[in-house]
Amino acid sequence: MAPPILLWLRQDLRLSDHPALTAAAAKGAIIPLYVLDDDTPGEWRWGGASRWWLHHSLAALGKNLPLVLRKGRADDVIAEVLKQTEATSLHFTRDYAPWSPALESCVKKxxxxxxxxxxxxxxxLLHEPEAIKNGSGETYKVFTPFSRACFASGEPRAPKPVPKFEIAKHGLKSDRLDDWQLTPSKPDWAKSFEGHWQPGEQGAQKALASFIDDALEHYADGRDRPDQPLTSRLSPHLHWGEISPHQAWSAIRAAMDRKLGKLDHSAExxxxxxxxxxxSNHLLVLFPDFPTKSYRPEFDDMPWAKSADHLHKWQKGQTGYPxxxxxxxxxxxxxFMHNRVRMVVASFLIKHLQIDWREGERWFWDTLVDADIANNAASWQWVAGSGADASPYYRIFNPVLQGVKFDPQGDYVKRWVPxxxxxxxxxxxxxWNMPNPPADYPAPMVDHAQARTRAMAALASIKKEQA
Ligand SMILES: Cc1cc2nc3c(=O)[nH]c(=O)nc-3n(C[C@H](O)[C@H](O)[C@H](O)COP(=O)(O)OP(=O)(O)OC[C@H]3O[C@@H](n4cnc5c(N)ncnc54)[C@H](O)[C@@H]3O)c2cc1C
Incomplete structure (x- = not known):
């Protein structure tokens, strides 16, 4: 019997357009292994909402690919499985998290x-970080020239179909997915997630198809409207690799061709x-401390407020700003939260409440189903003004005006704030401007104008220290 090929699955929980699976399957019978590694990422082990998604994504993939599930340090488990099965080669998909280079070198050794x-x-990713560099051979730190360079580098490769594969006969034991207890039980705070998502490759493809059919045409104008379903909601599927960015890219290109240029503005x-x-991923490779340290170091001298009560009110949606x-x-x-609203709530935490952006990043890490080490860190630092190509700190969103502009009838607010x-x-x-405001809704926890003045003073204080 030919020796088996080990396929180590990570954030690539799909069958189609899967370079590692395709290459492994071409060599011989495969053993698909998924390791739940809570040690290697340390403080960045999967948060609660991510674990819920992971459970359902593995369950979906497991219907078509018999998985060997193991818990432990990925390098230890891989060493053990290679020895037990006498596999002759290992295939896996590259990951860009800060702890990955050390893990991947260890696995190579x-x-x-x-x-x-x-x-x-x-x-x-569509483009490896080594492939997109500026004229000096460095990683771009500003988005517009970066995106121009990506477009100029040519079309990403076309996606590939599900390869034919054979599962190796192996005597390995697999953990039972349920025994990992990735889904919450007492209380089951994720019960309400179920109606909103279909984790897994099929769900990802459905989300892409319905976005193209129902929303793409209006994306350019509508993507900032949380009251309307005009974005793709592909982020958790992309994060878990249930769909590749190549598949999304090429489907959008095909839709552009079908509509003979009518979709171009929105599609682009x-x-x-x-x-x-x-x-975000390229920046994370350049600056692996991105999730914990301000890219612009002066922002780490910001006089942050440490109010557990304010943080709690923000987390629970009790700020008094609808x-x-x-x-x-x-x-x-x-x-999940709509992107425009993510920007507003992040600005409110950092600037109105003067709470360190890392507190918000951590809360999102635990509560988002698309919690992603690169996108989350880059986005929080973008709002904080401390990132590489960030929104200036003095751009302080007025939560009332943002609401009026992007949720004009208040439909979004009414959906979530009964x-x-x-x-x-x-x-x-x-x-609060009503003659009789609803008694069961809180008054604003801070005054916008005062909060703005305080935030600007905090900014001035770090500039003064620098001078
Ligand atoms: C404070 C804050 C935290 C965020 N944390 C995360 C996170 O942990 N994970 C995450 O995937 N996104 C994060 N984002 C980015 C963005 O909000 C989400 O990617 C987007 O809302 C996902 O919805 P969608 O799939 O409908 O997006 P669409 O508008 O349909 O966009 C398509 C895809 O493009 C990517 N994308 C879109 N906007 C961004 C962006 N600003 N930065 C990076 N990629 C983007 C996503 O993969 C998304 O699925 C964060 C944004 C903010 C302001």
């Missing part, structure tokens, strides 16, 4: 010591957003 060939494949906007994901509370409650109920269900559009984003 294990393979070398055991005389196993080790193959690392791309597939999570969408492709550009997909490139933000690439940009658009902020709607976003935080959407997050709690669904594991206390305001009967408030008219005129007052929905500032209910």
């Amino acid at each position: 294990i393979c070398d010591d055991l005389n196993v060939t080790c193959h690392r494949h791309g597939g999570f 906007k969408f492709l550009n957003e997909v490139l933000w994901r690439e940009f 658009i902020v509370d709607a976003g935080m409650r959407e997050l709690w109920a669904t594991g 206390e305001l269900k009967h408030v008219s559009a005129e007052f929905i984003h500032a209910p």
Whole structure:
């Protein structure tokens, strides 16, 4: 019997357009292994909402690919499985998290010591960080020239179909997925996620198809409207690798061709957003401390407030600002929040409450189903003004005006803040101006104008220290 090929699955939980699977399957019978490694990422082990998604994604993949599930340090488990099965080669998809280079080198060394060939494949990104560099051979630190360079580098390769594969006969024991207890039980706070998502490759393909059919045409104008379903909601699927960015890219290109240029403006906007994901990952490779340290170091001298009570009110959606509370409650109920509202709630935490951006990043890490080490860190630092190509700190969103502009009738607010269900559009984003505001909804926890003045003083203080 020919020796088996080990396929180590990571954030690539799909069968189609899967370079590592395709290469492994071409060599012989495979053993698909998934390792739940809570040790290697340390403080960045999967948060609660991610674990819920992972459970369902593995369950979906396991229907078509008999998985060997193991818990432990990935390098230890791989060494053990290679020895037990006498596999002659290992295939896996590259990952860009800060702890990955050390893990991947360790796995390579294990393979070398055991005389196993080790193959690392791309597939999570369209462009490897080494492939997109500026004229000086450095990683781009500004998005616009980065995206221009991506477009100029040519079309990403076309996606590939599911390869024919054979599963090796092996005597390995697999953990039972249920025994990992990835889904919450007492209480089951994720119960309400179920109606909103279909984790797994099929769900990812459905999300892409319905986005193209129902929303793409309106994406450029509508992507900032949380009251309307005009974005793709592909982020958790892309994060877990249930769909490759190549598949999304090529489907959008095909739709553009079908509609003979009518979709171009919206479609290009969408492709550009997909490139933000690439940009975040390239920056993370350049600056692996991105999730914990301000890219612009002066921001780490910001006089942050340490109010557990304020943080708690923000997390629970009890700030008294309807658009902020709607976003935080959407997050709690669904594991997701619309991008425009993510920017508003992040700005509110950092600037109105003067709370360190890392507190918000951690909360999102635990509560988002698309929690992604690169996108989350880059986005929080973008809002904080401390990132590479960030929004200036002094751009302080006014939560009332943001609500009026992007949720004009208050439909989004009413969906998530039932206390305001009967408030008219005129007052929905500032209910404290009503003659009789609803008694069960809190008054604003901070005054916008005062908060703005305090935030600007904090900015001035770090500039002064620098001078
Ligand atoms: C404070 C904050 C935290 C965030 N944390 C995360 C996170 O942990 N994980 C995450 O995937 N996104 C994060 N984002 C980015 C963005 O909000 C989500 O990617 C987007 O809302 C996902 O919805 P969608 O799939 O419908 O997006 P669409 O508008 O349909 O965009 C398509 C895809 O492009 C990518 N994308 C879109 N916007 C961005 C962006 N600004 N940065 C990077 N990639 C982007 C995503 O993969 C997304 O699925 C964060 C944004 C903010 C402001």
